[in-house]
Amino acid sequence: xxxxxxxxxxxxxxxxxxxxxxxxxxxxxxxxxxxxxxxxxxxxxxxxxxxxxxxxxxxxxxxxxxxxxxxxxxxxxxxxxxxxxxxxxxxxxxxxxxxxxxxxxxxxxxxxxxxxxxxxxxxxxxxxxxxxxxxxxxxxxxxxxxxxxxxxxxxxxxxxxxxxxxxxxxxxxxxxxxxxxxxxxxxxxxxxxxxxxxxxxxxxx
Amino acid sequence: xxxxxxxxxxxxxxxxxxxxxxxxxxxxxxxxxxxxxxxxxxxxxxxxxxxxxxxxxxxxxxxxxxxxxxxxxxxxxxxxxxxxxxxxxxxxxxxxxxxxxxxxxxxxxxxxxxxxxxxxxxxxxxxxxxxxxxxxxxxxxxxxxxxxxxxxxxxxxxxxxxxxxxxxxxxxxxxxxxxxxxxxxxxxxxxxxxxxxxxxxxxxxxxxxxxxxxxxx
Numbered sequence: 001x002x003x004x005x006x007x008x009x010x011x012x013x014x015x016x017x018x019x020x021x022x023x024x025x026x027x028x029x030x031x032x033x034x035x036x037x038x039x040x041x042x043x044x045x046x047x048x049x050x051x052x053x054x055x056x057x058x059x060x061x062x063x064x065x066x067x068x069x070x071x072x073x074x075x076x077x078x079x080x081x082x083x084x085x086x087x088x089x090x091x092x093x094x095x096x097x098x099x100x101x102x103x104x105x106x107x108x109x110x111x112x113x114x115x116x117x118x119x120x121x122x123x124x125x126x127x128x129x130x131x132x133x134x135x136x137x138x139x140x141x142x143x144x145x146x147x148x149x150x151x152x153x154x155x156x157x158x159x160x161x162x163x164x165x166x167x168x169x170x171x172x173x174x175x176x177x178x179x180x181x182x183x184x185x186x187x188x189x190x191x192x193x194x195x196x197x198x199x200x201x202x203x204x205x
Numbered sequence: 206x207x208x209x210x211x212x213x214x215x216x217x218x219x220x221x222x223x224x225x226x227x228x229x230x231x232x233x234x235x236x237x238x239x240x241x242x243x244x245x246x247x248x249x250x251x252x253x254x255x256x257x258x259x260x261x262x263x264x265x266x267x268x269x270x271x272x273x274x275x276x277x278x279x280x281x282x283x284x285x286x287x288x289x290x291x292x293x294x295x296x297x298x299x300x301x302x303x304x305x306x307x308x309x310x311x312x313x314x315x316x317x318x319x320x321x322x323x324x325x326x327x328x329x330x331x332x333x334x335x336x337x338x339x340x341x342x343x344x345x346x347x348x349x350x351x352x353x354x355x356x357x358x359x360x361x362x363x364x365x366x367x368x369x370x371x372x373x374x375x376x377x378x379x380x381x382x383x384x385x386x387x388x389x390x391x392x393x394x395x396x397x398x399x400x401x402x403x404x405x406x407x408x409x410x411x412x413x414x415x416x417x418x419x420x421x422x
Contacts (some may be wrong), residue, residue, distance in 0.1 A: 020397055025240035026324045083300060086318050087292040094285060094382040096212035123284070126322040133315035179412035180405070183225060187405030194398030 004148045014201055015134075017127045019194035022175075024127030025132030028161050029186060038165035041122075043111070046154030047104075048122050049131045052096050053145050053150025056089050056132040064088065076084035089132045097150040127157050164190060222344040226352035227312045228415065233356045234408045235418060239325035244400035245316055246357070250373050253361030257354030259302070260318065261347060263294045264326050267389045268346030270294075271334040278335075287330050288321065317337045325353055360403050368394030 017023045027071070031041045062068055064085050069076035101119045105112045112119075112173055130154050140146045157196060176185050229357050232238045239260075246252045271278075278286050300318045301311040309315065320326070328347050336340040365371055369377030370390045378384065393399055412418045 011291075022244040022397065022400070023319070025239050025244070026238060029237050029240065049417050061377055066311045083296060084297070086296055087289065090288050090292050094288060124327050125323050126319050126323060126324075129239075129322045130315060130319055137315060141315055179407075179416075180409050183234070183406040184405050187257065187401050187408065191398040191401035191405065194401060195396075197397065197399065 001170060004144060007145055007148050008152040009203065011149050012043050012156040012159065013197060014203065015153075016156040016160060016197055017130065018157055018190070019197040021130065021134075024125050024132040024157055027122075027125050028157075028164065029183070031128030032161055032165040032168055032186070035162060035165045035169060038161045040111075040160050042154075044100075044122055045125065045127060045157050048093075048097055048100055049154035049157075050147065050151040051100060052093050052128060053131050053135050053153075054147040056092055057135055057140065057143050059088055059092060060085065060136055080084035085133075085136060089129060093128050093132070094123045098199055117146050127153065132143065160193070161187075163193060167193075212365065219341060219344055222341055223348040223351075226348040227355065228352075228411070229418070231352045231356065231411075232328075232349050233353055233404070234315075236325075238328050239323045239353055240404075241319060241323070244360070244404065245397070246263075246366065247361040247400050247403075248364055248395045249312070250358070250361040250365045252309055252350070253357045255306060255309045256313060256316065257303070257350075257357045259296055260320060260323065260325075261350040263291065263298055263320055264329065264346040265343055266294050266346075267291050267326055267330060268334040268342040269328060269338060269339050271330050272339045272342035275335050275337075279307045283335065287327060289329075289377060291326055292321050305415055315339070326351055349394040356407065359407060363403055364394045367391050368399075 010112055014020070018025065019026055026145070027041060031084035032038050060068070063073065064080065064081045067077050069079050069123060097120060101112075123134075123153070134153075135146050135149060138149075164186065168186060171185060180188070212306075226232060230236060233240060246256050255351060267287075267290055269285060273284070281285070295318065298320070299310070302313070329346060333345045337345070365373075366377065368391060370376060378390070380387065394403075
């Protein structure tokens, strides 16, 4: 349990997707004009990351990694398919996004209509693929840890995008130098937020 | 664009495809695409240059392939087709890097894989290659990737120079002897947030020289 809490805190604050690795920056910058849309996108990302990371964990450990196919029989023991991981991960993500979209549409129509176009767009959000690739690189011990990492990264993204949206709503009333307006000041504010998040560095439970 | 086949290969229109993404329609500073990988690999110059070259290669090739296939791809499954083409090309690049530039490939870690979800590539395939002939598509791909690349290289240049006092691993600041005058490296430049602030400053400089890019309130 302690290990899981530790992974969660690490993925939300220290290894924050946006501030430490700059993943999902495109949608982070494009969809952060108002808090309400940022909120919707954030929830969708938590959703999809929470599903795809454990799913890709299973694929990685039962299909792709060296020796993972041993359950098919001893002669598959030294098959290494890890070069296929990009293409399989992205296929899983694209189909999961489609599936999540259909489930949400059927059972939570309110959430569906508030997410709108952002749900399908998540398929090409680098934070999602990044989550799976980091999961592969860090070699989590079991599927529980992988899911906690997925959800934690999603929550980190959620915090970041809602935070910047709130700041951008306020900054509209400030007198920003014209060439910095819009994109430029958003970059700089994100940088400052990143510095603030760096103060979490070194925290371990 | 239907008559572009009759144009000479390097006609003004084709050259424009190559040059506008470098400044007026720069993917990073104007179209806001592909930021993700742009910032994470720029603490040093070498990985930045390698990633820039990788993106140029993937994007040129992907644009040509999609443009050749554009009349045979059913509209409904085009996203999957595009992703498969990009992912295969990225696997190629990744294997080449691991074979010949292993150290850099370790430094880039997941960011080679993330070229797949680099929105510039998807964006240009959608917006250009799907409706244009291979040669203009190729130029458009190269132009946009180069526009992305130069920002990457500029950011990498300043972060390595000011952060570690080296360029491509060569100790520039030490050779210049500025340490004797009390100069110290600014370790802050290597940390992730400074990449964002550096890009912010680049945008500031670019927009104050090119005023038509300024956003209205």
